[in-house]
Amino acid sequence: MQMERPARSEPNRYDIAIAGKKFTIASRHGEAHIREVEKLLASTYEEVAGHVQGQPALHLALLTALNLADELVNSRQALREQYGERIEGILIRLSSALDSAASAPV
Numbered sequence: 001m002q003m004e005r006p007a008r009s010e011p012n013r014y015d016i017a018i019a020g021k022k023f024t025i026a027s028r029h030g031e032a033h034i035r036e037v038e039k040l041l042a043s044t045y046e047e048v049a050g051h052v053q054g055q056p057a058l059h060l061a062l063l064t065a066l067n068l069a070d071e072l073v074n075s076r077q078a079l080r081e082q083y084g085e086r087i088e089g090i091l092i093r094l095s096s097a098l099d100s101a102a103s104a105p106v
Contacts, residue, residue: 019045019057044068 011026016038027034045064049055052063 018042019049019060041068 009028011028012031013024013026014031014034016023016025016034018038018041025034041064044067045060048063048067049060052060055063
């Protein structure tokens with residue numbers, strides 16, 4: 001018997017502005033989330049534009065994407081390092097407990 005998945009709501013449309021350009025995007029995330037994404041993208045774009053002046057908008061957009069991708073990769077790595085050690089410790093303790101339980105007289 002297959003379980004039914006809850007119906008997904010239709011995405012809402014949002015107008016955002018990045019570097020003076022307006023975009024309409026569709027998302028199932030709420031307004032606050034979209035505004036936070038817009039703010040992060042716009043501020044990163046402006047930061048990049050301040051460091052490399054005179055570049056075409058496409059180059060600035062690609063450099064912005066590279067900066068954000070770098071932050072994402074670094075954040076993922078930090079989470080792996082932080083939680084990977086904890087998970088490994090939990091697995092070792094669990095394995096030890098299971099070994100003890102298996103060797104205990106019944």
